[in-house]
Amino acid sequence: MHRRQFLATAPLAGLAAGTGAVPALAQGFATTGGQVPAVQRFAVGDITVTCLSDGSLHIGPDALIGIDAAGYSELMEAGFRDPDTFRSAVNAFVIQTGDETILVDAGTADAMGPDLGRLPENLAAAGIDPRGVTKLLATHLHPDHVAGALKGGDAAFPNAELVVNETDRTFWSDESNFSGAGEMVQGFASLARNVLSAYSDRLTTFSGEDEVAPGVTAMPLPGHTPGHSGYMIASGDAQLLIWADIVHVAPVQMARPDIAIGFDVDPGQAVETRRQILDRVATDRMMVAGSHIGFPGLVQIARDGDGYRMVPAQWDYSL
Numbered sequence: 555m556h557r558r559q560f561l562a563t564a565p566l567a568g569l570a571a572g573t574g575a576v577p578a579l580a581q582g583f584a585t586t587g588g589q590v591p592a593v594q595r596f597a598v599g600d601i602t603v604t605c606l607s608d609g610s611l612h613i614g615p616d617a618l619i620g621i622d623a624a625g626y627s628e629l630m631e632a633g634f635r636d637p638d639t640f641r642s643a644v645n646a647f648v649i650q651t652g653d654e655t656i657l658v659d660a661g662t663a664d665a666m667g668p669d670l671g672r673l674p675e676n677l678a679a680a681g682i683d684p685r686g687v688t689k690l691l692a693t694h695l696h697p698d699h700v701a702g703a704l705k706g707g708d709a710a711f712p713n714a715e716l717v718v719n720e721t722d723r724t725f726w727s728d729e730s731n732f733s734g735a736g737e738m739v740q741g742f743a744s745l746a747r748n749v750l751s752a753y754s755d756r757l758t759t760f761s762g763e764d765e766v767a768p769g770v771t772a773m774p775l776p777g778h779t780p781g782h783s784g785y786m787i788a789s790g791d792a793q794l795l796i797w798a799d800i801v802h803v804a805p806v807q808m809a810r811p812d813i814a815i816g817f818d819v820d821p822g823q824a825v826e827t828r829r830q831i832l833d834r835v836a837t838d839r840m841m842v843a844g845s846h847i848g849f850p851g852l853v854q855i856a857r858d859g860d861g862y863r864m865v866p867a868q869w870d871y872s873l
Contacts, residue, residue, distance in 0.1 A: 591679030592672070594850040595873045599789025601769055602873065604648040604680050605843065605850035608661030608702070609670035610641035613803050619814040619821050626806060633805035642803055644698050645851040646673055647796055647843055648682060649787060651769050655682065656689040658785055658796050659845065660710065661702035665745070673702050689767060690714040690753070693798035693845065694779040695726045695746035696817065704745075709752045716753035719772065720761050722781025723750060725819075775800065775831060777824030778817070784831075794852075795835060796843045800828050804847050808832075809861040832862050841867055 592607030615626035615637075623637075630637035649656040661673030677684065690711050692700055695718065703710055725731055726746035732739055750757060764772050766785070773784040775797065784797040801807040802815050811828045814821035835842055836855045844851045852867035 592676050592849050593680045594852075594870075595680075596794075596850075596852060596867070596870045597792075597872055598787050598794045599769075599792035600651070601787055601789045601792075602650045603787065603794060603843070604650070604682070605852060606646045606648065606673055606676040606680065607849045608644040608646055608673040608676075608698075610643050611666065611669060611698075612640065613642050613815070617816050618803065618806065619816060619818070621806065621810065621813050629806045629809050632809070635805050640803070640805070641669075642846045643844075643849050643851060644670055645843070645845050645847070645849060646702075647851075648677075648680065648687075649767070649770060649785075651767065651789075654688050654767055655686050656691060656767055656770065657687045657711065657714070658691045659693055659699040659798075660690060662698045663702040663704065663710075665697045665701035670698070671702070684711050685713055687711040687714045690716050691766060691770070691772075691785055692716065692718040692722075692749075693784065693796070694719070694722050694782040695742075695749065696779065696799075697742055697745050699798075699845065700749045701745060703749050704752055707748070707752070714753070715756045715758055716749070717758045717760065717766050717772075718750075719774065719781030719783045720759035721776070722779055722783075723757075723759050725780045726750070775827050777820050777822070777827045778815075779819050782824075782827075794841050794843060795831075796845075797831060797835075798845050800831055800842075801844060802846045804844070804864060808855075808863060809858070811861060836862060 594605045596603045615621060615623045627637040630640055644662060646661050647658040662670040664671050690703060726743055732743045760766055760772050762774060766772050769787060769789050771786045773786050775782050775784050778799045782798060784795055787794045807813050811832055812825055814824055818824040832855060836857050841852060841854050847853055853864040855862050856865055
């Protein structure tokens with residue numbers, strides 16, 4: 555396992571009829587400014603997926619491996635993005651199927667600054683009570699994906715079963731993997747262990763491709779972390795792959811899949827996994843949902859020269 559680079563660089567509605575009155579929600583929006591709640595629903599056959607934003611963060615060229623600032627700026631500008639202000643999304647997803655309300659990743663809580671930690675308010679806007687979440691599927695145990703699983707040190711989703719890849723559980727649980735690591739990486743590992751402990755009485759692990767809920771199958775996508783996983787949702791002929799951290803800076807890594815990030819535990823494997831999954835979803839014309847693709851994170855992937863480009867998903871008018 556190539557941990558050296560990881561350990562070195564991770565410090566990283568309308569007017570009321572006839573009255574002219576504005577509804578209370580619209581009044582609040584007009585008064586406070588900002589965006590409406592970042593919630594979007596999408597149907598995958600008989601399964602409903604709700605996209606939720608936790609906020610955003612800037613990832614600059616210094617965090618990436620294999621590209622300099624000039625190359626970063628060139629790709630950003632080619633994608634009509636400002637390299638100095640570009641924000642990578644942090645998204646989570648709710649899967650509602652049968653009696654299950656399944657949350658894929660839990661956001662950052664207060665672990666990563668004031669521009670993040672918005673998942674709870676967007677869950678509330680979507681009408682989803684944390685006590686009603688039956689499963690919490692972790693794509694991996696980095697803080698932007700599981701810090702929000704805790705509230706005051708306890709489980710933020712008190713009735714949820716935590717489901718995580720066994721390889722990731724083992725990696726983050728072994729303190730010897732982080733000997734000599736910096737304070738930030740030590741903090742990552744400590745947080746991961748705290749999350750595993752808080753859900754220890756309802757913790758389920760899986761290995762390989764494994765059905766983790768009706769219509770939901772885990773897909774190993776290793777490299778970013780040893781047990782980094784996506785989740786394939788299938789109902790009838792419809793499919794959606796939640797691919798987690800296949801890309802972090804989409805305008806760069808779509809055009810240049812060979813670009814890694816300092817948070818990759820094994821950058822070489824992460825690049826190979828990215829190449830393989832991009833080829834697969836482009837060939838199969840499969841829709842994907844990305845943790846760090848601009849909200850709502852739903853796109854299809856097309857080949858574009860030596861790289862790829864994203865095609866935003868069509869708004870779902872059926873819900």
